[in-house]
Amino acid sequence: xxxxxxxxxxxxxxxxxxxxxxxxxxxxxxxxxxxxxxxxxxxxxxxxxxxxxxxxxxxxxxxxxxxxxxxxxxxxxxxxxxxxxxxxxxxxxxxxxxxxxxxxxxxxxxxxxxxxxxxxxxxxxxxxxxxxxxxxxxxxxxxxxxxxxxxxxxxxxxxxxxxxxxxxxxxxxxxxxxxxxxxxxxxxxxxxxxxxxxxxxxxxxxxxxxxxx
Numbered sequence: 001x002x003x004x005x006x007x008x009x010x011x012x013x014x015x016x017x018x019x020x021x022x023x024x025x026x027x028x029x030x031x032x033x034x035x036x037x038x039x040x041x042x043x044x045x046x047x048x049x050x051x052x053x054x055x056x057x058x059x060x061x062x063x064x065x066x067x068x069x070x071x072x073x074x075x076x077x078x079x080x081x082x083x084x085x086x087x088x089x090x091x092x093x094x095x096x097x098x099x100x101x102x103x104x105x106x107x108x109x110x111x112x113x114x115x116x117x118x119x120x121x122x123x124x125x126x127x128x129x130x131x132x133x134x135x136x137x138x139x140x141x142x143x144x145x146x147x148x149x150x151x152x153x154x155x156x157x158x159x160x161x162x163x164x165x166x167x168x169x170x171x172x173x174x175x176x177x178x179x180x181x182x183x184x185x186x187x188x189x190x191x192x193x194x195x196x197x198x199x200x201x202x203x204x205x206x207x208x209x210x211x212x213x
Contacts, residue, residue, distance in 0.1 A: 049093060067081070124140075
């Protein structure tokens with residue numbers, strides 16, 4: 001039997017097609033199993049941060065460089081600014097402070113001012129953890145997020161072997177100087193799946209009493 005002269009060409013062409021098909025399948029498989037790119041880390045916004053005494057602020061008014069000031073929030077929650085004088089920032093966030101200052105300048109001095117408030121330095125914020133923990137101390141309070149009871153105790157070295165976990169005391173003082181004490185069963189919190197495990201406030205005092213056997 002005589003093999004046609006074009007037969008080797010057909011075989012080569014068929015082999016090439018098969019090789020390309022295999023290569024395409026491998027590339028598709030690699031693309032399907034490749035990990036997705038990591039999502040970019042987003043910065044935590046500071047606009048909702050509640051201002052407090054000893055915060056250092058920069059206050060800027062767009063195109064009014066002579067009004068730019070770096071000021072410290074007083075113990076009375078006030079700052080002093082050019083033209084508008086004393087500004088009360090009690091119970092105001094950064095965003096609310098911007099709006100208040102904008103309104104004050106807009107009222108009598110400027111036309112549609114654009115005000116920016118930046119926290120240059122946060123006041124020291126802490127909760128005190130004392131009693132039957134391994135390292136009693138003032139635990140720094142994150143500037144832009146909360147702190148739970150269990151997190152504070154963990155940062156103070158955790159409970160020691162004498163701790164009465166069922167009767168942890170939290171003392172909290174309000175703006176009027178009135179103190180309230182709450183008793184928390186931290187043993188139950190340890191077994192809880194809740195994401196909000198007794199959120200603390202700045203200047204809270206956490207006391208872990210001794211357990212009597």
